[in-house]
Amino acid sequence: MSVNLTLLAVMGALYACGIYLILERSLTRVLLGLMLLANATNLLILATGGYAGLAPFYAKDTPAQDYNDPLPQALILTSIVISFAVTAFMLGIIYRTWVLAKQDEIQDDLEDLRVAETPSFDAEDDAEIPMETSEFPLTMLGSDGRSVSDHGTASDHTPAGGGEETAGGTVQAGDTKIAAEDAAAEEQPGSQNVTPGPEGGVK
Amino acid sequence: MNIASFAPLAVVLPILGAALTFVLIRHSRAQRTVSIALLSLTLALECLLLASVWEGGTAAVNIGGWLPPWGIVMVVDQFSSLMLVVSSAVSLAVLVYATGQGMADGDQDAPVSIFHPTYLILVAGVSNAFLSGDLFNLYVGFEILLTASYVLMTLGGTGPRIRAGVTYVVVSVVSSVLFLISIAMVYGATGTVNMADLALKLADLDPGTKTLLHVMLLVAFGIKAAVFPLSFWLPDSYPTAPAPVTAVFAGLLTKVGVYAMVRTETLLFPGDSLNTPLMVAALLTMLVGILGALAQNDIKRLLSFTLVSHIGYMVFGLAMSSVAGLGAAVFYVAHHITIQTSLFLVTGLIERRGGSSSVDRLAGLAKLSPLLALLFFIPAMNLAGIPPFSGFLGKVGLMQAGIELGTPLAYGLVIGGVLTSLLTLLAVARVWNRAFWRKPSDAEHPDPVLLAPRETSDTGRRGGRNNVTLLPRTMVGSTLGLVLLGVSLTVFAGPLFKVSDQAARDMLDRSSYIQAVLGEETAVPLILTSGGGK
Numbered sequence: 058m059s060v061n062l063t064l065l066a067v068m069g070a071l072y073a074c075g076i077y078l079i080l081e082r083s084l085t086r087v088l089l090g091l092m093l094l095a096n097a098t099n100l101l102i103l104a105t106g107g108y109a110g111l112a113p114f115y116a117k118d119t120p121a122q123d124y125n126d127p128l129p130q131a132l133i134l135t136s137i138v139i140s141f142a143v144t145a146f147m148l149g150i151i152y153r154t155w156v157l158a159k160q161d162e163i164q165d166d167l168e169d170l171r172v173a174e175t176p177s178f179d180a181e182d183d184a185e186i187p188m189e190t191s192e193f194p195l196t197m198l199g200s201d202g203r204s205v206s207d208h209g210t211a212s213d214h215t216p217a218g219g220g221e222e223t224a225g226g227t228v229q230a231g232d233t234k235i236a237a238e239d240a241a242a243e244e245q246p247g248s249q250n251v252t253p254g255p256e257g258g259v260k
Numbered sequence: 261m262n263i264a265s266f267a268p269l270a271v272v273l274p275i276l277g278a279a280l281t282f283v284l285i286r287h288s289r290a291q292r293t294v295s296i297a298l299l300s301l302t303l304a305l306e307c308l309l310l311a312s313v314w315e316g317g318t319a320a321v322n323i324g325g326w327l328p329p330w331g332i333v334m335v336v337d338q339f340s341s342l343m344l345v346v347s348s349a350v351s352l353a354v355l356v357y358a359t360g361q362g363m364a365d366g367d368q369d370a371p372v373s374i375f376h377p378t379y380l381i382l383v384a385g386v387s388n389a390f391l392s393g394d395l396f397n398l399y400v401g402f403e404i405l406l407t408a409s410y411v412l413m414t415l416g417g418t419g420p421r422i423r424a425g426v427t428y429v430v431v432s433v434v435s436s437v438l439f440l441i442s443i444a445m446v447y448g449a450t451g452t453v454n455m456a457d458l459a460l461k462l463a464d465l466d467p468g469t470k471t472l473l474h475v476m477l478l479v480a481f482g483i484k485a486a487v488f489p490l491s492f493w494l495p496d497s498y499p500t501a502p503a504p505v506t507a508v509f510a511g512l513l514t515k516v517g518v519y520a521m522v523r524t525e526t527l528l529f530p531g532d533s534l535n536t537p538l539m540v541a542a543l544l545t546m547l548v549g550i551l552g553a554l555a556q557n558d559i560k561r562l563l564s565f566t567l568v569s570h571i572g573y574m575v576f577g578l579a580m581s582s583v584a585g586l587g588a589a590v591f592y593v594a595h596h597i598t599i600q601t602s603l604f605l606v607t608g609l610i611e612r613r614g615g616s617s618s619v620d621r622l623a624g625l626a627k628l629s630p631l632l633a634l635l636f637f638i639p640a641m642n643l644a645g646i647p648p649f650s651g652f653l654g655k656v657g658l659m660q661a662g663i664e665l666g667t668p669l670a671y672g673l674v675i676g677g678v679l680t681s682l683l684t685l686l687a688v689a690r691v692w693n694r695a696f697w698r699k700p701s702d703a704e705h706p707d708p709v710l711l712a713p714r715e716t717s718d719t720g721r722r723g724g725r726n727n728v729t730l731l732p733r734t735m736v737g738s739t740l741g742l743v744l745l746g747v748s749l750t751v752f753a754g755p756l757f758k759v760s761d762q763a764a765r766d767m768l769d770r771s772s773y774i775q776a777v778l779g780e781e782t783a784v785p786l787i788l789t790s791g792g793g794k
Binding site: 079084087091094095098101102104105128129132135136139142143146147150153154157158163164166168169172175 | 407447
């Protein structure tokens with residue numbers, strides 16, 4: 058009796074293909090990859106049972122060392138049932154993705170992208186304190202005379218109409234007069250945390 | 261007959277409830293009654309279990325009469341019974357909240373009839389994972405709760421939920437496969453999957469094999485517990501689910517992972533072989549998580565990041581492997597389950613009242629609804645660790661244990677913990693300032709409902725959403741109950757710390773667990789630890 062080398066080689070191939078497939082963006086391939094991984098793992102569990110042997114408790118006079126270990130097979134049975142359920146559920150999800158988005162690909166997380174693109178400058182938190190600190194400020198100018206919302210965001214700005222949402226989606230207070238008008242409000246309209254569009258924040 | 265022998269009922273009752281609610285799928289009122297009644301019954305049973313374990317010590321139940329190490333065994337010790345009580349209390353509150361939401365909204369947003377059976381199965385899976393004394397049964401418990409969570413996560417099948425659900429399912433399945441591979445390897449190396457038996461047999465293994473198995477298990481559980489760098493999936497997938505679902509996920513699912521890590525570290529692989537990497541992971545989890553939270557505008561996402569960050573505290577306590585550290589970690593787990601869940605429930609209420617969960621759109625809620633402000637303020641301060649709340653007590657316990665340990669890394673973690681606590685305060689204070697304190701006209705994109713004149717009370721129907729009760733009494737009541745539970749953790753922190761210290765002592769000693777499973781006469785070898793294991 059010896060360890061079954063074919064099974065081990067098959068297991069390795071299944072793992073390799075499975076890992077390759079779950080790295081794809083196509084959901085159907087990911088599902089196939091997960092199925093391969095589950096089956097490779099089943100083979101691994103089978104291999105832990107040791108050498109092939111006789112069915113336990115089949116005949117009374119079988120010596121104990123000739124039995125096959127039945128426990129790994131029970132474990133495999135459980136794991137097959139579980140992976141079956143998960144596969145069925147995944148198929149349902151993939152179908153739903155197809156119905157909703159007409160594509161079989163993983164979609165990006167928009168909120169995540171928004172956070173990634175947000176500049177580190179936050180008009181509300183990071184602006185320099187205006188020179189005028191009285192209760193009724195006339196202006197929200199920075200110490201260098203520029204509008205506070207211009208600091209640090211020059212890279213993704215082109216000067217445009219004041220206080221409007223441009224087509225590119227960034228909101229900005231263009232020239233210094235606008236900032237002065239809005240100074241009564243404690244908020245600058247040019248906060249860079251604003252998601253563009255009428256809906257505002259992503260739900 | 262000991263009460264502990266009824267421990268499997270903690271799994272059986274919710275599953276029975278799931279079956280009944282499935283039969284009653286067309287009768288929503290009967291469904292609600294059945295699920296709330298059975299979950300209350302489960303909670304009562306678990307309170308009795310905790311009391312009996314407190315009196316009589318660790319107990320083991322052999323399922324089907326098969327003797328360990330061959331049969332499946334369920335073990336009730338102080339840690340697992342404490343986790344059972346806290347998790348069931350929290351799930352009951354969330355269930356009441358969810359039924360309140362379902363009653364207020366009807367079946368438009370989510371198919372509530374599916375919700376009840378799935379939710380009860382989730383609770384059964386969590387209980388099974390907490391009770392399991394068998395590595396493979398732990399895997400089955402994980403799979404039960406994960407499969408239920410897949411359904412809950414994608415409830416309603418809307419675009420964003422499906423998108424987030426795909427990531428969640430794939431990551432969870434991969435972590436389950438890793439766990440299954442580790443089980444296969446453990447079985448191949450030792451020939452058993454019984455945890456008490458493993459505790460004895462793993463000690464005889466070659467150190468290299470042992471480390472390999474140890475790392476495999478920790479990685480598998482680390483994905484479930486969302487320990488950095490394995491936490492990437494959590495803030496992506498949790499916030500899109502319905503509010504009660506996110507709340508229960510945030511409270512329970514990651515903690516089951518932490519629970520499994522605690523068992524791995526204390527029972528299976530005692531000693532401090534991997535404590536240094538765990539401490540580094542804990543530090544990074546805390547800092548990276550909280551820095552992520554600061555970048556968020558959406559309250560749900562912000563809370564998901566704080567959830568990741570605070571897992572770091574638990575891992576820190578665990579990695580010290582001293583009674584003080586582990587006890588504080590146990591306390592912190594109990595505290596965090598309650599607080600994080602109530603914060604997510606309050607966020608659900610904020611979303612209903614203010615029309616959004618984005619701080620760019622919210623404003624002036626403190627004036628609109630002072631009760632809501634209070635409900636948010638208490639758990640938020642508790643999470644940030646402001647004295648005298650339980651968050652502060654848990655953190656102080658961890659800091660004390662860290663300073664007692666006295667290594668440079670432990671001091672670094674203490675500093676990191678304080679920093680994380682301050683940054684958490686900053687994150688929740690930003691939410692507070694924007695959503696509750698400023699005037700609606702100051703918001704970047706205020707929701708119409710906030711600008712509308714105040715015509716009716718909170719419970720009335722108004723404005724742009726005239727078919728929606730803004731703050732249904734059931735939802736507010738259950739949130740209030742959970743917030744009060746959080747406050748009571750502060751009031752009863754003394755007894756709770758006693759329980760958690762005792763639980764930590766038992767876990768580090770191991771003999772009560774092993775002898776409860778394998779019989780009184782089993783000899784338990786002493787563990788050699790270099791530091792802190794007094």
